[in-house]
Amino acid sequence: MKAFEQWVAFQTIFQREVRRYTRIWLQTLVPPMITTGLYFVIFGNLIGQRIGPMDGFAYMEFIVPGLIMMAVITNSYSNVVSSFYNTKFQRCIEEMLVSPMPNYVILLGYVLGGVSRGLAVGALVTGLAILFMDLHIHNLWITGLVISMTAVLFSLGGFVNAVFANSFDDISIIPTFVLTPLTYLGGVFYSIQMLPDAWQWVSKANPILYMVNAFRYGFLGTSDIPVGASLVLIAVFSAGLFAYCMYLLNRGVGIRT
Amino acid sequence: MSSALSIRNLRKVYSGGFEALKGIDLEVEQGQFLALLGPNGAGKSTTIGIISGLVNKSSGSIAVFGRDIDRDFSGAKREIGVVPQEFNFNQFERVADIVATQAGMYGLPRKLATQRTETYLHRLGLWDKRNERSRFLSGGMKRRLMIARALVHEPRLLILDEPTAGVDIELRRSMWSFLRQLNAEGTTIILTTHYLEEAESLCRQIAIIDGGEIVVNTETKTLLQRMNTETFILDIDEPCEAAPAADGYAVRKIDSTTxxxxxxxxxxxNQLFSQLMTQGIQVISMRNKANRLEELFVSLIEGNGATTAEP
Structure with missing residues (x-):
């Protein structure tokens, strides 16, 4: 397949993904706004005023980056896992398998679809945050880079989950039992400086902590973790997952007999 | 002129150890209209799956218009259009989007994809339904949608896996007419079907696969010439008490007028009619007891005795 044809095929998959989640916007774009809005009201405004400052910032200011990141992680992951599993379930994955598209085009199409939903939700939630506080961004480039790289990483994770999923239960197990606990324990609501030393070390084994802190640095200019280390970690995980996805696609795991 | 499809010693052993294909060879000339027949589990769908990239082969080689799938699968796939047995499109997408998306997956630019989508939706009688969600189409329309989708990149080889299963007679006839026209325009067609009347009516070549082996691969007329005996049903004008005697023919009475x-x-x-006439028996109408190809198919499969179930 020529480069231009691959580009057309990539656009086709990406546009189909965008069409899919915008068609069902009530299920994909609105719920994260409601959930995060409730966090802003309850934790940020009501409880936050009693908690007092965190790392020198109002509690609302402190949790906003983590909550945006949480929405991006959840949505980029769930977009790819549900969409790709659905193509397996409805057998329309065969449309892609019989076509001459290289596997990396399929993968990139789905990943960019997941990234776009993650970033769309991130933008909506950020817009919502502006209603509750004056939003300042310390470093726009770091903010954009971290959020985009994180969306890529979790889109790839969603793809792996979908490849192995054999039922709708299988696509909710990882988000429920792995992603949600890791996100809540990833420094969204607190600084790990508050924890005893032992728990700080345990927390540092949680990759989401690095992403939340790097993103918070972009907003507030403060982080529990060096930003460079976070970026390297996200890049290494993404490269590893990309290679693993390609291996699964080339072998036909979960998609070919 | 290279073959449209050339299969050499193709084997497929599933992970459970079941050998679905035992080294088949099949040559399909360009412009051919071939029926691939066989009982359930004979290996038809596995063969189609391997050709189209849905099933990994265990060994052997396949070339599509001279392109070996091990060396240039992308090029080979471009030549193939596949209409599967089961509906395999997104039930929530619009008809036109399904066809145009498939065109995009073959690298057709948007303008050309839109033109082709319109052309094939018109040809398959689905243009009026272009904005419908696919799940709201009737069964026959869904089948035609899959044909339109398979044709949108204008493949030179079209493979249809039981395209008329569960389709009413009128629609089946119109599909036959469409496929004949497509074949006349130069598209090589491979068809699997359980309706042997369909194979006899449409296809110039017939391959029969059974137990993972090709047991017959010849021209339809050559195959039909193999039949030694045909059984006819005769409707006669006057009731008869017993089966009339006819020298050289085995005549049996079904009921008083049949x-x-x-x-x-x-x-x-002619001899039979003459002998019946001399006994005062007029034949009003006559038909084959069973489809000729069906009789032959059953005798070949029974003779082979290798039918097995696919996993």
Whole structure:
């Protein structure tokens, strides 16, 4: 397949993904706004005023980056896992398998679809945050880079989950039992400086902590973790997952007999 | 002129150890209209799956218009259009989007994809339904949608896996007409079907696969010439007490106005009618007891005795 044809095929998959989640916007774009809005009201405004400052910032200011990141992680992951599993379930994955598209085009199409939903939700939630506080961004480039790289990483994770999923239960197990606990324990609501030393070390084994802190640095200019280390970690995980996805696609795991 | 499809010693062993294909060879010339017949589990769908990239082969080689799938699968796939047995499109997408998306997956630019989508939705009688969600189409329309989708990149080889299963007679006839026209325009067609009348009516070549092996691969007329005996049902004008005697023919009485007679190849029917006439018996109408190809198919499969179930 020529480069231009691959580009057309990539656009086709990406546009189909965008069409899919915008068609069902009530299920994909609105719920994260409601959930995060409730966090802003309850934790940020009501409880936050009693908690007092965190790392020198109002509690609302402190949790906003983590909550945006949480929405991006959840949505980029769930977009790819549900969409790709659905193509397996409805057998329309065969449309892609019989076509001459290289596997990396399929993968990139789905990943960019997941990234776009993650970033769309991130933008909506950020817009919502502006209603509750004056939003300042310390470093726009770091903010954009971290959020985009994180969306890529979790889109790839969603793809792996979908490849192995054999039922709708299988696509909710990882988000429920792995992603949600890791996100809540990833420094969204607190600084790990508050924890005893032992728990700080345990927390540092949680990759989401690095992403939340790097993103918070972009907003507030403060982080529990060096930003460079976070970026390297996200890049290494993404490269590893990309290679693993390609291996699964080339072998036909979960998609070919 | 290279073959449209050339299969050499193709084997497929599933992970459980079941050998679905035992080294088949099949040559399909360009412009051919081939029926691939076989009982359930014979290996038809596995063969189609391997050709189209849905099933990994265990060994052997396949070339599509001279392109080996191990060396240039992308090029080979471009030449193939596949219409599967089961509906395999997104039930929530619009009809036109399904066809245009498939065009995009073959690298057709948007403008051309839109033109082709319109062309094939018109040809398959689905243009009025272009904005419908696919799940709201009738069964026959869904089948036609899959044909339109398979044709949108204008493949030179079209493979249809039981395209008329569960389709009413009128629609089946119109599909036959469309496929004949497509074949006349130069598209090589491979068809699997359980309707042997369909194979006899449409296809110039027939391959029969059974137990993972090709047991017959020849021209339809050559295959039909193999039949030694045909059984006819005769409707007669006056009731008869017993089966009339006819020299050289085995005549049986079904009921008072219906007879069944075995006619050996080259024996002809004139002698039979003459003998019945002399006994005052007029034949009003006559038909084959069963489809000719069906009789032959059953005898070949029973003779092979290798039918197995696919996992």
């Amino acid at each position: 007879l069944e007679v075995d006619v050996v190849k080259d024996q002809g029917l």
